Amino acid sequence: MRNYAKLLEGKYAVVTNGGDPCGCAIVKKLAMHGATVAFGVRDPEIGEKILGEISDLSPESFYLMLSLADSEGIEEFCRKVKECFPLTTVLVNNPYGDIKRTIIESCEEDDRYLLQVNQRSVMQTLRAFYGPMRDNRCGSIINISSNTVFKPVLGNPFLTLSMGTIGGLTRVTAFEGGEFYVRVNEILSGIQPGHSELSPCPLKIEGSHVEGMADLVLFLASDMSSYITGQSFTVDGGARRQLFA
Amino acid sequence: MDYQRLLAGRSAIVTGGVGSVGRTVALLYARHGANVVVLDEDEVEVEKIVQELRDINQKCSGFAGNLRDPESIVQLCNHAINALGTADILVNAAGTYLSGDAETLEEDDFIAMIDWNVNSTIRFTKAIIPYMCDNRQGDIINITSDLATASLPGTAGIAACAGAVLAFTRSVTMDYIRYRVRANCIVYPLDGIEGRRPLTGAPAPEDVANAALWYACKMSRFIIGDMLPVNGGMDYFAGMRGE
Amino acid sequence: MRYDKMLQDKHILITAGASQIGKACALLFASHGGIVAIADKDKGAGKDLLHQLKEYHEDSRFYHTDLGCSDSVKDTCDRYLSDFGAPDVWLNCEGLCHPAFIDEQEEAPLREMINLNTLSTFRIMKYLAGPMKEKQGGAIIQMISDYAVTGANGVAAYGATMGGLFAMTNSFAMDYAPYGIRVNSILLGISLSAMGDIIAAETEDEEAEEFWVRTQMIPRRGKVEEVADTALFLASDMGSLITAEGFFVNGGQNSIAHNQHYRWNWGAKA
Numbered sequence: 150m151r152n153y154a155k156l157l158e159g160k161y162a163v164v165t166n167g168g169d170p171c172g173c174a175i176v177k178k179l180a181m182h183g184a185t186v187a188f189g190v191r192d193p194e195i196g197e198k199i200l201g202e203i204s205d206l207s208p209e210s211f212y213l214m215l216s217l218a219d220s221e222g223i224e225e226f227c228r229k230v231k232e233c234f235p236l237t238t239v240l241v242n243n244p245y246g247d248i249k250r251t252i253i254e255s256c257e258e259d260d261r262y263l264l265q266v267n268q269r270s271v272m273q274t275l276r277a278f279y280g281p282m283r284d285n286r287c288g289s290i291i292n293i294s295s296n297t298v299f300k301p302v303l304g305n306p307f308l309t310l311s312m313g314t315i316g317g318l319t320r321v322t323a324f325e326g327g328e329f330y331v332r333v334n335e336i337l338s339g340i341q342p343g344h345s346e347l348s349p350c351p352l353k354i355e356g357s358h359v360e361g362m363a364d365l366v367l368f369l370a371s372d373m374s375s376y377i378t379g380q381s382f383t384v385d386g387g388a389r390r391q392l393f394a
Numbered sequence: 395m396d397y398q399r400l401l402a403g404r405s406a407i408v409t410g411g412v413g414s415v416g417r418t419v420a421l422l423y424a425r426h427g428a429n430v431v432v433l434d435e436d437e438v439e440v441e442k443i444v445q446e447l448r449d450i451n452q453k454c455s456g457f458a459g460n461l462r463d464p465e466s467i468v469q470l471c472n473h474a475i476n477a478l479g480t481a482d483i484l485v486n487a488a489g490t491y492l493s494g495d496a497e498t499l500e501e502d503d504f505i506a507m508i509d510w511n512v513n514s515t516i517r518f519t520k521a522i523i524p525y526m527c528d529n530r531q532g533d534i535i536n537i538t539s540d541l542a543t544a545s546l547p548g549t550a551g552i553a554a555c556a557g558a559v560l561a562f563t564r565s566v567t568m569d570y571i572r573y574r575v576r577a578n579c580i581v582y583p584l585d586g587i588e589g590r591r592p593l594t595g596a597p598a599p600e601d602v603a604n605a606a607l608w609y610a611c612k613m614s615r616f617i618i619g620d621m622l623p624v625n626g627g628m629d630y631f632a633g634m635r636g637e
Numbered sequence: 638m639r640y641d642k643m644l645q646d647k648h649i650l651i652t653a654g655a656s657q658i659g660k661a662c663a664l665l666f667a668s669h670g671g672i673v674a675i676a677d678k679d680k681g682a683g684k685d686l687l688h689q690l691k692e693y694h695e696d697s698r699f700y701h702t703d704l705g706c707s708d709s710v711k712d713t714c715d716r717y718l719s720d721f722g723a724p725d726v727w728l729n730c731e732g733l734c735h736p737a738f739i740d741e742q743e744e745a746p747l748r749e750m751i752n753l754n755t756l757s758t759f760r761i762m763k764y765l766a767g768p769m770k771e772k773q774g775g776a777i778i779q780m781i782s783d784y785a786v787t788g789a790n791g792v793a794a795y796g797a798t799m800g801g802l803f804a805m806t807n808s809f810a811m812d813y814a815p816y817g818i819r820v821n822s823i824l825l826g827i828s829l830s831a832m833g834d835i836i837a838a839e840t841e842d843e844e845a846e847e848f849w850v851r852t853q854m855i856p857r858r859g860k861v862e863e864v865a866d867t868a869l870f871l872a873s874d875m876g877s878l879i880t881a882e883g884f885f886v887n888g889g890q891n892s893i894a895h896n897q898h899y900r901w902n903w904g905a906k907a
Binding site for chain 3: 495504516520527566
């Protein structure tokens with residue numbers, strides 16, 4: 150039987166953004182299950198802190214400085230990771246772009262920033278890591294977007310715009326990768342970028358919200374979900390299916 | 395296409411034609427030139443709506459019978475086909491709804507609700523679809539609650555019926571589209587379920603009827619297995635301004 | 638949470654769980670420390686499975702139940718509640734399929750499908766909802782065919798019963814979310830549902846192979862263990878944020894736009 154205590158034993162994982170509460174929980178969870186993790190952070194202090202916590206569990210894990218707004222920086226990040234890891238089998242895209250401005254208040258600069266952070270960064274990492282995964286017939290890609298794609302929130306059009314494209318990209322990549330055993334799934338997260346709690350939802354939840362998110366990432370990264378691909382999972386405590394009355 | 399008379403000369407069967415939505419659909423179809431037959435349970439009410447329909451189009455008629463019994467449904471359909479000669483459009487608008495969660499809703503009520511909503515839709519479709527296949531054309535429009543895709547507390551039975559009708563629509567259209575029989579679904583918020591929606595106010599029966607007209611006419615001839623929510627964008631609504 | 642004992646000492650009720658998916662789930666849940674009770678119509682298979690479950694936990698039970706019959710369901714629920722109290726996890730694997738085109742749909746199979754697929758869940762929920770509410774927590778998982786949300790040939794009535802079940806499950810999720818009860822469904826692809834068995838039984842291997850390749854992203858038939866893993870995720874605290882969600886375990890079938898190019902033909906219609 151599968152070893153459920155070490156679901157990712159011996160695997161190499163990449164998390165593009167380990168800096169926010171969610172990304173941090175994901176990195177720790179993957180490391181706890183035996184994966185060697187490479188993750189990007191914007192603040193080296195956070196990187197060191199996470200590394201300190203996971204160094205016992207996976208000593209070879211490391212972080213790199215990465216701003217998703219910098220497209221050359223992402224290329225650099227992918228290159229370095231590929232040098233260090235023999236084969237990356239888990240890729241977690243956790244973009245964080247969020248600008249709370251209405252359509253009228255916003256400017257072109259905002260568009261460029263958000264599209265780079267939330268869209269292009271995903272495309273770039275896919276380009277870098279999908280090929281080797283396909284060649285080796287093994288891989289799981291998890292793209293985290295926002296549940297505002299289905300339930301828009303007023304005053305935040307750009308989050309919806311930039312995250313909305315991730316679903317389509319996920320399904321196309323999953324279609325392409327299906328026969329090569331590369332699985333691609335999307336998580337529509339109810340935890341908005343930078344937050345550590347879900348937006349208000351009907352479900353009474355005990356325990357940490359970011360842990361719950363990390364558990365779903367673990368499920369999708371591991372072989373537990375070996376027949377699941379091209380899907381979008383909503384993690385929002387049931388808010389998506391609730392009619393507001 | 396004559397946009398004043400979109401359904402000129404076509405024969406339509408409207409089940410549940412006494413209810414506010416079914417009635418509005420029947421009248422709108424008649425105004426657009428269709429020969430309409432309404433089917434429902436209450437004889438007196440059916441007679442009233444037939445009078446109204448005949449003021450618009452002499453060829454309209456109506457029949458009363460039990461909509462929960464398979465044999466009675468076959469009989470009603472035979473009457474309707476005899477009156478119309480054929481069937482081009484079937485609107486399943488019959489339905490009754492009771493709220494309640496698993497604990498408060500009685501099993502018998504739930505079974506009755508499935509009979510009213512789901513089984514009647516399946517049975518009417520079964521009875522009418524052979525005529526549509528013979529004609530190599532036909533439009534089926536199922537009208538149900540918008541709880542098919544989004545939920546509220548205390549609506550388990552309604553949601554089950556609505557979800558079933560929606561899934562039925564999708565599958566049945568796959569089977570018969572080779573005969574050019576289309577099926578589509580309209581969902582709308584039921585009376586008494588008030589929600590805060592981006593478009594304020596509740597939809598009128600006319601709003602649902604207009605959608606039913608669009609699905610019945612040639613304008614939508616390339617749309618199959620589709621769901622149209624006539625609910626002011628309610629299920630897309632996450633937060634109020636400033637939240 | 639210990640990931641190798643995710644359901645330690647949890648009370649689990651699996652209805653229609655004596656064979657196939659239900660069986661795989663029962664054994665996996667038991668190996669994770671759960672105390673599993675099975676309710677099923679098949680006495681022989683149930684007894685066999687109970688024998689295996691007893692090796693994991695002495696308290697495992699088997700209840701002979703006809704889910705299509707109100708009295709039998711009430712009896713089983715009463716016995717379960719008096720034996721264990723409210724369950725922490727209730728998993729329902731009931732699913733009956735009589736494929737037919739709608740103009741050939743007989744009245745009897747239609748009634749049977751509605752009775753077993755849609756009504757059975759409602760009945761069980763009636764008896765379990767109250768106690769689970771008092772317990773302030775728990776997970777409910779429904780196995781559903783993905784015809785609940787996609788269209789396919791020859792399954793209009795079956796799809797309708799499943800679509801009703803899916804919508805009802807989501808409605809239950811809203812009813813009991815404030816009490817911390819999570820209600821989710823697993824949407825099984827054709828290869829894992831009853832239809833998959835029919836295809837496997839009625840066709841040559843090569844033809845079936847081609848069908849999986851043409852209609853799914855992952856070009857093979859699914860395994861029941863893969864469904865069990867997903868059920869484990871939803872049943873355990875791993876899925877603590879997730880309610881009113883449908884998990885597609887179908888090899889990406891529903892996301893392919895043009896899989897209708899290859900129509901499954903039941904031989905009933907030219």
